[in-house]
Amino acid sequence: MEALTDQEIKKLEQRANAIRVTIIEMLVAAGSGHLSGPLGMADIFTALYFRVMKHDPKNTEWPLRDRLMLSNGHIVPVRYAAMAHAGYFPIEECMTLRKFGSRLQGHPERDMLPGMETTSGPLGSGLSQSAGYAYAARMDGKTFRVFCAMSDGEQEEGNTWEAAMFAGKYRLTNLTAIMDRNNIQIDGNTEDVMPLEPMADKYRAFNWHVIEVDGHNIPQFVAACDEAKAIKEKPTLILAHTIPGKGVPTIENDYRWHGNPPGKGPTDKIPADKQKEVFLAELRTVQKNVAVGHP
Amino acid sequence: MINPEAKLAANIFDKPDMASTREGFGKGVVEAGKLDERVVVLTADLAESTQAHHFQKAFPERFVQVGVAEQNMATVAAGMANYGKLPFITSYATFSPGRNWEQIRTTICLNNVPVVVCGMHAGVSVGPDGATHQALEDIALMRALPNMIVISPCDSEEGRKATLALAKAGKPGYMRFGRDKTPIMTTAETPFEIGKANVVWKSDSPVVAIFATGHLLYQALLAARELEEIGIAVSVTNVHTIKPLDREIIHSLARGAGAVVTVEEHQIMGGLGGAIAELLAEVCPTPIEFVGVHDKFGQSGTPKELIEHYGMGVSHIVEAVKKVVSRKSA
Numbered sequence: 262m263e264a265l266t267d268q269e270i271k272k273l274e275q276r277a278n279a280i281r282v283t284i285i286e287m288l289v290a291a292g293s294g295h296l297s298g299p300l301g302m303a304d305i306f307t308a309l310y311f312r313v314m315k316h317d318p319k320n321t322e323w324p325l326r327d328r329l330m331l332s333n334g335h336i337v338p339v340r341y342a343a344m345a346h347a348g349y350f351p352i353e354e355c356m357t358l359r360k361f362g363s364r365l366q367g368h369p370e371r372d373m374l375p376g377m378e379t380t381s382g383p384l385g386s387g388l389s390q391s392a393g394y395a396y397a398a399r400m401d402g403k404t405f406r407v408f409c410a411m412s413d414g415e416q417e418e419g420n421t422w423e424a425a426m427f428a429g430k431y432r433l434t435n436l437t438a439i440m441d442r443n444n445i446q447i448d449g450n451t452e453d454v455m456p457l458e459p460m461a462d463k464y465r466a467f468n469w470h471v472i473e474v475d476g477h478n479i480p481q482f483v484a485a486c487d488e489a490k491a492i493k494e495k496p497t498l499i500l501a502h503t504i505p506g507k508g509v510p511t512i513e514n515d516y517r518w519h520g521n522p523p524g525k526g527p528t529d530k531i532p533a534d535k536q537k538e539v540f541l542a543e544l545r546t547v548q549k550n551v552a553v554g555h556p
Numbered sequence: 557m558i559n560p561e562a563k564l565a566a567n568i569f570d571k572p573d574m575a576s577t578r579e580g581f582g583k584g585v586v587e588a589g590k591l592d593e594r595v596v597v598l599t600a601d602l603a604e605s606t607q608a609h610h611f612q613k614a615f616p617e618r619f620v621q622v623g624v625a626e627q628n629m630a631t632v633a634a635g636m637a638n639y640g641k642l643p644f645i646t647s648y649a650t651f652s653p654g655r656n657w658e659q660i661r662t663t664i665c666l667n668n669v670p671v672v673v674c675g676m677h678a679g680v681s682v683g684p685d686g687a688t689h690q691a692l693e694d695i696a697l698m699r700a701l702p703n704m705i706v707i708s709p710c711d712s713e714e715g716r717k718a719t720l721a722l723a724k725a726g727k728p729g730y731m732r733f734g735r736d737k738t739p740i741m742t743t744a745e746t747p748f749e750i751g752k753a754n755v756v757w758k759s760d761s762p763v764v765a766i767f768a769t770g771h772l773l774y775q776a777l778l779a780a781r782e783l784e785e786i787g788i789a790v791s792v793t794n795v796h797t798i799k800p801l802d803r804e805i806i807h808s809l810a811r812g813a814g815a816v817v818t819v820e821e822h823q824i825m826g827g828l829g830g831a832i833a834e835l836l837a838e839v840c841p842t843p844i845e846f847v848g849v850h851d852k853f854g855q856s857g858t859p860k861e862l863i864e865h866y867g868m869g870v871s872h873i874v875e876a877v878k879k880v881v882s883r884k885s886a
Contacts, residue, residue, distance in 0.1 A: 330635075370666065371638070371667050371668070372667075372668055378638070379634075379635075379638060379663070379667060380662060380663065380666050380667040381662070381663075382662065383658055383659075383662050385627075386627070386631040386634075386659050386662065386663050389627075389628045389631035389632045389635065390631050390632070390634050390635035390638065390663055391635060392632055392635060393631065393632030393633060393634060393635025393636040393638075393639075393643075394635035394636065394638055394639045395635075396620070396632065396635075396636065397596070397635065397636040397639040397640070397641045398639055400596075400617070400618070400641075419627065420627040420628060420631065420659070423622075423623075423625035423627060423628030424628055424631070424632070426623065426625070426628075427622060427623075427625070427628055427632060
């Protein structure tokens with residue numbers, strides 16, 4: 262794919278921040294759910310839905326579409342928001358998240374929402390579903406790509422490594438895994454809860470091609486997806502270093518915000534509506550800095 | 557007497573042919589593979605003892621070895637089914653669906669994709685391997701899952717037919733199979749339809765309805781013959797599909813007889829007996845005696861020793877019938 266122009270990059274960054282706004286609003290409307298992970302993955306999901314993936318929001322069963330499997334289902338607000346912004350459904354529907362009768366279940370369900378490729382939530386089973394999907398597609402000579410977005414915490418699940426072994430053995434070159442390496446999980450920092458490093462070496466040892474990127478650098482991530490496509494011997498892991506809560510400095514890198522919406526985090530004396538305004542103001546400041554070229 | 561409509565084998569009580577139910581799977585899955593190229597078979601390092609090796613030989617390009625990793629097998633298969641394949645996953649029932657239950661729940665049943673879980677070495681009749689390898693809880697595990705079809709074939713021929721039927725069903729399924737060679741009671745002509753129980757024995761005015769699943773159906777037939785000789789008339793029904801349960805026929809036979817005995821090589825909690833008790837409590841409260849394993853683990857031994865030790869032999873079924881008759885009149 263051709264390199265992104267500066268203008269395209271700027272548009273994607275603005276879109277990512279608009280998606281962050283939607284994420285904050287939908288979590289406040291829901292009154293529960295995970296905040297840090299979705300904000301941290303907003304740049305990558307924007308890049309996937311607005312640049313990398315072949316897909317058609319109006320034809321969700323298009324056979325040639327690229328498949329995106331979300332393994333860590335708890336960050337699904339970022340996917341719902343990205344899908345809504347991409348035109349799968351109205352952005353207002355995001356505000357039904359986690360409510361009775363909504364297609365936007367607390368954790369994603371394939372049967373509920375067109376375009377949601379698989380059901381997930383219980384950790385550690387997305388990589389093997391993606392590997393099975395990629396294996397089956399290759400049997401039939403299909404050329405679409407299978408992406409699997411997963412978390413770092415779920416690398417603690419044995420099932421993940423069974424899948425890593427499987428994909429390595431069968432050289433699933435049509436499979437690209439994207440790991441949200443944000444270093445936090447519910448009970449603390451990953452390296453305290455259960456040390457995961459050296460992550461890249463582990464996947465290399467399982468016969469994967471590993472590319473490390475800054476998960477907030479959209480052109481870097483897009484280039485990594487292109488590189489993965491060109492690798493013909495192995496599956497690829499894009500090890501994306503991200504900042505949980507990215508865009509809202511108050512909560513960035515604080516594991517206590519892993520599973521909470523505004524109003525319910527470690528500062529739960531602040532009412533949700535008020536905290537939402539604080540977070541959105543922080544986001545606007547960040548966005549302004551992006552626009553004028555601050556680091 | 558034997559129900560002629562069941563078209564059972566002519567030699568059923570005179571040196572019947574013997575084969576394990578898993579052998580029926582081995583044959584059926586090759587036939588299914590010939591009929592539908594979407595059929596794929598996965599195994600977790602147990603190709604031969606699950607009989608998946610027949611498929612491996614016939615369709616090497618559609619056979620997938622996942623290594624000793626049952627959780628991965630279930631989820632890889634879920635991905636393949638999500639794409640459009642019809643995967644059969646094979647291991648021992650204690651490991652699959654024992655170890656990978658949550659993966660089956662989330663990625664197969666909730667995802668609603670057509671993976672068929674094939675659990676071999678069900679029951680104590682696994683024999684010398686001992687308790688770790690004798691699945692006695694698998695029906696309960698699978699029966700509790702929405703979208704899941706649960707089948708426990710009575711012999712190898714029925715195992716073959718069940719495999720073909722599930723390949724056509726296009727839904728999540730579970731089949732349990734035994735290791736030991738057991739009598740072949742049914743024939744190619746015996747009817748088989750998912751969810752339709754077959755009456756295989758019916759005396760005039762039965763006073764007890766026996767419902768059996770799996771190879772113990774044969775013990776139930778031997779018991780029925782013995783009971784007839786002492787003047788106790790029973791019906792024996794092969795409940796090969798435990799979910800969806802054939803509510804109509806079970807209700808009607810239980811109501812007619814007024815007493816029930818269930819027979820299964822499984823814990824009495826949550827299996828066939830549990831399913832029938834739930835149904836009858838709702839539509840026709842009936843005294844029931846449960847022949848099965850009573851809240852115990854198995855152990856090493858020969859299949860015959862173990863079936864006797866855990867109370868699932870012919871004499872136990874006869875006693876259960878007598879007991880439930882006495883409860884009825886009490």
